[in-house]
Amino acid sequence: CxxxxxxxxxxxxxxxxxxxxxxxxxxxxxxxxxxxxxxxxxxxxxxxxxxxxxxxxxxxxxxxxxxxxxxxxxxxxxxxxxxxxxxxxxxxxxxxxxxxxxxxxxxxxxxxxxxxxxxxxxxxxxxxxxxxxxxxxxxxxxxxxxxxxxxxxxxxxxxxxxxxxxxxxxxxxxxxxxxxxxxxxxQVSANFTAGTESLLHGGFLRDAMKWPASSVADLIDLARRDQASRLRLVGMELFLRLHAGGQSTGHLTEALHAAVAEAR
Structure with missing residues (x-):
């Protein structure tokens, strides 16, 4: 506009x-x-x-x-x-x-x-x-x-x-x-974020929330099955990577595309 x-x-x-x-x-x-x-x-x-x-x-x-x-x-x-x-x-x-x-x-x-x-x-x-x-x-x-x-x-x-x-x-x-x-x-298509739950492996969110390994596995499985949970969890992970990890938006975009491509 x-x-x-x-x-x-x-x-x-x-x-x-x-x-x-x-x-x-x-x-x-x-x-x-x-x-x-x-x-x-x-x-x-x-x-x-x-x-x-x-x-x-x-x-x-x-x-x-x-x-x-x-x-x-x-x-x-x-x-x-x-x-x-x-x-x-x-x-x-x-x-x-x-x-x-x-x-x-x-x-x-x-x-x-x-x-x-x-x-x-x-x-x-x-x-x-x-x-x-x-x-x-x-x-x-x-x-x-x-x-x-x-x-x-x-x-x-x-x-x-x-x-x-x-x-x-x-x-x-x-x-x-x-x-x-x-x-x-x-609404965001479920296909748009499918596979991005893999970003939760060894990410910033796990350390910030002090999740035990078993909880990480359960939450990743939840994110894989439920789109709304995936959007929230992956969104928080990206937020931390951007503001706590100092990663650029370009780098995060590449990571998202790579995760989706790998899942397919």
Whole structure:
């Protein structure tokens, strides 16, 4: 864009967080189905109470660790304890909202404002400044935030569709095929990183984390099987090689290509 002389860009960041556009927000709604009618008839009140107290500490499905509550809490306690406990705080503050599924859905949207969105905005700020481009976020105007935060769940997620109200408005201005297009994130192909787990052998990450040999073998096997884990582990290894090992980006690129080629 900068090369084409475009100096100001508009981005849609904040729309998913404010209007319920992420699939894990929908999953948070479904997480509380046992308390819905008539499903709660099949569980005793005592059982639901016990389950509620356990689930209250991890009430939302998030993108971290594949959305499994136990794994997610381990990750968050290690990396950001305040964010981990923020889930329960938000859920408790939304106590007047019923049913519990709506409460969890709206809470997840609010939690994403404090967590996921912060990462996106930080990344955008750095990228835009590096390219000398001004990046504006019209959805994050204060009055629009206040309006969207107070919307009931039915205006955000309805008929198995996220961002329901936003899309209804967009239909008046944008072609329907664009409004109804399938959500498509910026995902990295599994084939792109296949084989890069070999970089964890004798790397910086093993020494930094003081992993025993058996753990290194297990983590390398995990990275081989699971793309998300591979991206995180290899990414940390490359970060350490760059900033602790003094290797150049060119050298790291060559190492990545060599690992992929060897795996093939």
């Amino acid at each position: 900068r090369a084409d002389g475009i100096k100001v860009l508009l981005t849609g960041e904040g729309a998913d967080e404010l209007f319920g556009g992420y699939d894990w927000q929908e999953a948070s709604l479904k997480l509380w189905r046992p308390w819905s009618w008539p499903r709660r008839l099949f569980l005793s009140k005592r059982s639901l109470t016990r389950k509620f107290e356990r689930q209250r500490h991890a009430p939302f499905r998030t993108s971290i660790a594949g959305g499994h509550a136990w794994d997610r809490n381990i990750v968050l306690r290690a990396l950001s304890p305040e964010l981990n406990f923020l889930q329960a705080k938000i859920f408790d503050r939304l106590e007047p909202v019923t049913p519990l599924g709506d409460r969890a859905f709206l809470g997840c949207c609010l939690h994403d404002m404090y967590s996921h969105l912060q990462d996106l905005l930080n990344r955008h700020d750095r990228l835009s400044m590096a390219a000398s481009v001004e990046l504006r976020v019209p959805f994050l105007e204060n009055r629009l935030i206040d309006f969207a935060i107070h919307l009931p769940r039915r205006h955000k997620y309805r008929q198995k569709q996220g961002k329901w109200l936003l899309k209804k408005v967009a239909e008046k201005h944008i072609p329907l095929q664009n409004v109804r297009a399938r959500k498509n994130g910026f």
